[in-house]
Amino acid sequence: MKQVLLVLSLASGLAAAASPQELGAAYAAEAARQAPGFQPSARRGAEFYARRFAVSEKMPACSACHTESPLQPGRHAVTGKAIKPLAPRAEAARFSDPAKVEKWFRRNCTEVVGRACSAAEKADFILFASAAL
């Protein structure tokens, strides 16, 4: 938690950029404090990305807006607005602004998953999106 807070406060105060690796590591460290031995997994992240939560009718899964692949540009399922790819490989600014990352996890997890996402899920997700080929 401390590490995430540190990253977050850096971002809000100085708009400091972080790398996806640093952000993922901060979430992983928080997850490890909750469950000792936690290691982030791109495979679990991929499963999470593909899972059909079906909480929201129009946004049942991540893919509803972000397509089947984080490398592809997406489209908002309700408004139709274009969404840039999630993968840093395709869109360099992804996972570089800790406050923005937290904001969208908060909003999208509430909307799509129906609850807040855990630090472990966030760490897995970032690793999956960063590793996407």
Add this chain to the structure above:
Amino acid sequence: MAQPRRMRLPVIGLLLALVLPLPARADRLPLPADAPPSFKAECGSCHLAFPPQLLTAPDWRRVMAGLDRHYGDNASLDEKTRREIEAFLVRHAATRSRLAGAGDPPRLTQTEWFRREHRKVPDALWRDARVSSAANCGACHGRAEAGSFRGRELALPELRKRKHD
């Protein structure tokens, strides 16, 4: 066939300029210079950062009072940001009656002005997969992000053939 049409265009343009309901040019709605960065960041992520000139102050206040139930989404903001954006919207809000009474919740696509401007858009086009939503300005207005809504910029080929306003 193309010849008489071309000759009519300047006349139509002149007539349009005379009847346009908005003060300056209805097809130019640039983002006011005093827009706080939060406006584009918060309002422009899921949809176009809509021109504040397209709803009246009471309707903007209603929108900003119900962000936790924002057209089916929870778009809540911290109170400081919410106030900052609301003040900006209200500052540039429409005053004309044609832009009032956008419903509850207010939709800028429901004002008399908007409906009149788009009266020639066929129903099928609103339902077209490329459009998805009437709020998806950029689907047809290729330069909507730049605040430009001119007929010549219409992005869908079928619209360029038949001017829709």
